[in-house]
Amino acid sequence: MKPLETNCLSTMLLDWYDNNGRVLPWRTDPSPYHVWLSEIMLQQTRVEAVRDYYKRFLDALPTIEALAKADEDLCTKLWQGLGYYSRVRNLHRAALQIMEEHGGVMPQSSRELQNLSGVGPYTAAAIASICFDERIPAIDGNLLRVFSRMTGYDQDIKSNAAKSAARDYYLQIFPQTRCGDFNQALMDLGACVCLPAGAPHCADCPWQNHCRAKADGTCQELPFTAPKAKRTIEHKTVFLIYYHGKLALRRRPDSGLLAGLYEYPNTDGNLTESELPDYLHALGFSAVRVRSLPAAKHIFSHKEWHMTGWEILCLFHPVGFCKIHI
Numbered sequence: 001m002k003p004l005e006t007n008c009l010s011t012m013l014l015d016w017y018d019n020n021g022r023v024l025p026w027r028t029d030p031s032p033y034h035v036w037l038s039e040i041m042l043q044q045t046r047v048e049a050v051r052d053y054y055k056r057f058l059d060a061l062p063t064i065e066a067l068a069k070a071d072e073d074l075c076t077k078l079w080q081g082l083g084y085y086s087r088v089r090n091l092h093r094a095a096l097q098i099m100e101e102h103g104g105v106m107p108q109s110s111r112e113l114q115n116l117s118g119v120g121p122y123t124a125a126a127i128a129s130i131c132f133d134e135r136i137p138a139i140d141g142n143l144l145r146v147f148s149r150m151t152g153y154d155q156d157i158k159s160n161a162a163k164s165a166a167r168d169y170y171l172q173i174f175p176q177t178r179c180g181d182f183n184q185a186l187m188d189l190g191a192c193v194c195l196p197a198g199a200p201h202c203a204d205c206p207w208q209n210h211c212r213a214k215a216d217g218t219c220q221e222l223p224f225t226a227p228k229a230k231r232t233i234e235h236k237t238v239f240l241i242y243y244h245g246k247l248a249l250r251r252r253p254d255s256g257l258l259a260g261l262y263e264y265p266n267t268d269g270n271l272t273e274s275e276l277p278d279y280l281h282a283l284g285f286s287a288v289r290v291r292s293l294p295a296a297k298h299i300f301s302h303k304e305w306h307m308t309g310w311e312i313l314c315l316f317h318p319v320g321f322c323k324i325h326i
């Protein structure tokens, strides 16, 4: 790419951003804590869904110090409904790290930021560029899609090679200043103009005269994604165990799928009624009444749980379970 073109692309995009950038709560006061919190919330979640959660979280925990001092259960409660709860547990851990290892001050470089719990290359680059003007592209799905269309890149966009090629491309056109604005302009271009689904709004794009896919008529074929592996199916039996008007719950392990969350007791496989007594006996109690529940399915990105269930009224305290009132 010629130097003139690289300058011209960044100027065109920043001009477009000045007139079309989204007004978002975390942009009006872009402190490192605000940007960090918003970026973590925005992972896997739409902007509109995040707004209320963002405000509620900050009202309760307005500073990194307040977050570090908060009980993890309060953080999880404030996150309830956003999903992917490992994000909030990592946020809490990282706040403790900042207090203990950095004197309560957010580290300023993307390299240091990546040492915080739950902060990966994208989030570190977003915080470092927006808050500290570090010249580093924050490569996410939006930036990958725009890169693929702008350059005609037709290899698997989810691969590490694609991320590396996108990073090299953006570094060629990245401005020397307003680095955070440039990343945010790219995020907005990807979210509002160079859309992931349906036809991109090329007529509104500041780069329409420099785009390979637009020239080739391949906007809707790019980016290319290699077919996903099929989801694995896991069969489970779930138990609603009632004991003196209370319902048994247990906490999942601290790592792995749905780490640390509470769940109804369950086991692998679909247990039949005749298999229940042995299973319940192993848990330390016996049932006085058993009723089957309708089958249910839960779909994760990589697996599916196909569940059958039993409602069980029991007499003896199920050791190891935490009870809640119903």
Ligand code: SF4
Pocket: 146, 149, 150, 193, 194, 195, 200, 201, 202, 205, 206, 207, 208, 209, 211, 212, 213, 214, 219
């Ligand atoms: S011209 Fe169209 S396809 Fe190309 S970057 Fe702009 S919106 Fe995307």
